[in-house]
Amino acid sequence: MRRVAIGIVQLRCTDDSSTNMDAAVAGIREAAAQGAQIICLPELFRSLYFCQSEDHRHFALAESVPGPSTALLSDLARELGVVIIASLCERLAPGLYHNTTAVLDADGSYLGKYRKMHIPDDPLFYEKFYFTPGDLGFQVFATRYGRIGVLICWDQWYPEAARLTAMQGAELLFYPTAIGWIPGERDIYGASQYSAWQTMMRSHAIANGLFVGAPNRVGPEGQIQFWGGSFMADPYGNVLAQADHEVEATLHVECDLSLINTARTHWPFFRDRRVDAFADLQKRWCQH
Numbered sequence: 001m002r003r004v005a006i007g008i009v010q011l012r013c014t015d016d017s018s019t020n021m022d023a024a025v026a027g028i029r030e031a032a033a034q035g036a037q038i039i040c041l042p043e044l045f046r047s048l049y050f051c052q053s054e055d056h057r058h059f060a061l062a063e064s065v066p067g068p069s070t071a072l073l074s075d076l077a078r079e080l081g082v083v084i085i086a087s088l089c090e091r092l093a094p095g096l097y098h099n100t101t102a103v104l105d106a107d108g109s110y111l112g113k114y115r116k117m118h119i120p121d122d123p124l125f126y127e128k129f130y131f132t133p134g135d136l137g138f139q140v141f142a143t144r145y146g147r148i149g150v151l152i153c154w155d156q157w158y159p160e161a162a163r164l165t166a167m168q169g170a171e172l173l174f175y176p177t178a179i180g181w182i183p184g185e186r187d188i189y190g191a192s193q194y195s196a197w198q199t200m201m202r203s204h205a206i207a208n209g210l211f212v213g214a215p216n217r218v219g220p221e222g223q224i225q226f227w228g229g230s231f232m233a234d235p236y237g238n239v240l241a242q243a244d245h246e247v248e249a250t251l252h253v254e255c256d257l258s259l260i261n262t263a264r265t266h267w268p269f270f271r272d273r274r275v276d277a278f279a280d281l282q283k284r285w286c287q288h
Contacts, residue, residue, distance in 0.1 A: 001256055001258050002256065002257040002258050003254055003255065003256050003257070004037055004038060004145045004146050004172070004254075004255050004257060005034075005035045005036045005037045005038075005252065005253070005254055005255070006036060006037070006038050006039075006040075006172070006211075006213055006232055006251075006252070006253045006254075006255055007027075007028070007030075007031025007032070007034065007036030007038070007039035007040070007082075007250060007251065007252060007253075008031075008039075008040055008213050008214075008215045008230050008231070008232055008241070008243070008250070008251040008253065009024065009027035009028065009030075009031060009039060009040065009041050009042070009215055009230075009250050010042065010215055010216060010217070010218050010228050010230040010243045010248055010249045010250070010251070011023055011024060011027060011041070011042050011045055011215075011217055011218070011248055012217065012218050012219040012247075012248050013042075013045060013046075013047065013048055013049070013217055013219075013221065014048065015047070015048050017046045017047055017061070020045055020046050020047065021046060021069070021072070023248075024041050024045055024046075024086075025072075025073075025076060027039075027041070027248075027250050028041075028073075028076060028080070028082070028084060029076075029080070030250045031082075031250050031252060032080040032081075032082050034250070034252040035252065036082060036252055037081075037082055037083065037106070037144075037145045038082065038083040038085070038143065038145055038146065038148065038172065039082050039083065039084055039085065040084075040085040040174045040176060040213055040215050041084070041085065041086050041087060041176060041215060042087065042176055042177060042178060042215045042216055042217045042230075043087045043099070043152055043153050043176040043177050043178040043216075043217070044087055044088070044089055044099065044178055045086075045087060045176075045217070046061070046069065046088065046089070047061050047089070048221050048222065049178050049217070049221050049222070049224060049226070050130075051124075051125055051126050051127045051129070051130060052124045052125075052126070052221075052222045052223060052224060053126065053222075054126050054129040058130065059091075059097065059130070061089050062089040062090060062091035062097050063088065063089065063090070063091060064090070064091060065088055065090040065100050065102050065113050066102065066110045067088075069086065069088055069102075070086065070088075070102050070104065070110055073086050073102075073104055074104050074108040074109070074110060075108060077104040077105065077106060077107075077108050078106075078107055078108030081106045081107075082106055083103070083104065083105055083106050083143045083144065083145060083148070084103075084104045085101060085102075085103055085104075085148070085150060085174055085176065086101065086102050086104070087099070087100070087101045087152065087176035088100050088101070088102060089130075090113070090115070096132055097130055097131055097132065098115040098116065098131055098132060098134060099115065099116035099119070099127065099130075099131045099134075099152055099153075100113050100114065100115050100116070100134075101113060101114050101116075101150045101152055101176055103141045103143070103148065103150060105141075105143050105144055106143065106144040106145065107144070111141045111142075111143065112139065112141060113136070114134065114136060114138075114139055114150040114151070114152070115133075115134030115135060115136050116131065116133070116134050116151075116152040116153070116154070116155060117133055117134040117137075117138070117151075117155055117158075117161060118133070118154045118155050118157070118158055118161070119131050119132075119133050119154065120153075120154040123182055124182050124222070124223055124224055127154070138151075138161060138164040138165045138168065139165070139168070140165060140168040140169050140170045146171045146172055146257060147169050147170055147171045147172070148170060148171070148172045148173070148174060149165035149166065149168070149170030149172070149173045149174070150165075150173075150174050150175075150176070151165060151173065151174075151175050152175065152176055152177075153175065153176065153177045153178055153179060155175065156175050156177070156197065156200055156201055156204075156214070157200060159203075159204065159207065160281065162204035162207070162208055163207070163208060166208035166209070166210055167270075170208075170210055171210055171211065171257050171260055172210060172211045172212075172213065172255065172257075173204065173205075173208070173210055173211070173212045173213070174212075174213045174214070174215075175201060175212070175213070175214040175215075176214075176215055177214050177215065177216040177217075177230075178216065178217050178226065179197060179216060179226065179227065180216075180217075180221075180224040180225050180226035180227045181193065181224065181225045181227060182223060182224060183223050186225060190227070193227075194227055194229055194245075197229075198214075198229065198231060198239070201214055201233065202233045202237040202239070203237065205233045205234065205235055205236075205237050206235065206236060206237040206267070207269055208235075208269075209235045209260055209263040209264040209267065209269070209270070210235055210260055211232065211233065211234055211235065211255045211257075211260075212232070212233045213230075213231070213232045213233075213253070214230055214231055214232075215230045216228055216229060216230045216243075218230075218243075218244075218245070218246065218247065218248060218249075219246075219247075219248075227245050228243050228244055228245045228246065228247070228249070229242060229243060229244075229245050230242070230243040230249065230251060231243065231251075232251060232253040232255070234255070234259060235259055235260055235262075235263035235264075236263060240253045240255070241253045
């Protein structure tokens with residue numbers, strides 16, 4: 001048995017970056033006090049979800065990665081002896097911005113970053129205006145407590161992203177997220193939308209035989225009601241813990257990483273993959 005304790009921090013964000021960072025630090029400290037060793041924050045937690053409009057002023061929210069936020073969180077990771085997964089708005093160069101997640105090891109060292117590969121352009125989720133698609137590929141980070149993969153929000157809907165991350169040895173896969181209901185949808189579609197979102201990631205856990213965690217933001221911001229519901233699932237797709245849809249929460253989840261081998265030997269999906277027949281996945285569409 002090889003156990004690791006996970007902390008999932010669900011936050012209600014404000015228009016003040018210092019307040020949001022203070023809330024994130026408090027959530028990390030709470031998770032660590034509960035025994036968490038790997039702690040993940042929601043997507044773009046330092047600000048309100050600014051992608052609801054196309055406004056050039058919001059580029060000022062960006063920072064270098066590594067940079068000020070990673071320096072602060074590195075000190076915290078070292079102090080508490082925890083791994084921190086932090087989603088940030090990255091300024092790479094003038095006119096070039098990424099939706100990026102940094103990974104900090106339990107000794108405070110900066111292990112690297114993942115840049116969001118799939119960028120949405122939906123009503124109130126106008127991320128293509130701000131972010132260029134990631135250029136670092138799918139990655140796994142060897143932390144003190146386990147091998148973790150990171151994808152971000154809209155990446156959730158793409159099984160290829162989860163598979164390629166798992167194929168690099170990920171034991172735990174995290175999706176920092178900012179997702180919610182737009183006006184007029186919650187009463188009619190709310191339950192089915194949340195179910196689809198969670199089911200998709202539970203399927204990644206099953207198909208790849210690993211643990212999946214998704215921290216979401218919660219509460220109203222502009223026109224979006226972020227639906228919270230952060231959760232952790234095991235390699236069989238079982239939901240180990242789930243947060244409320246209305247309030248902030250810090251989940252503490254014990255994960256037995258030895259379950260990965262059990263799941264993959266009983267459900268040998270990797271063994272039976274027909275890799276010789278998958279070349280067409282590199283095409284946009286197959287017309288027959």
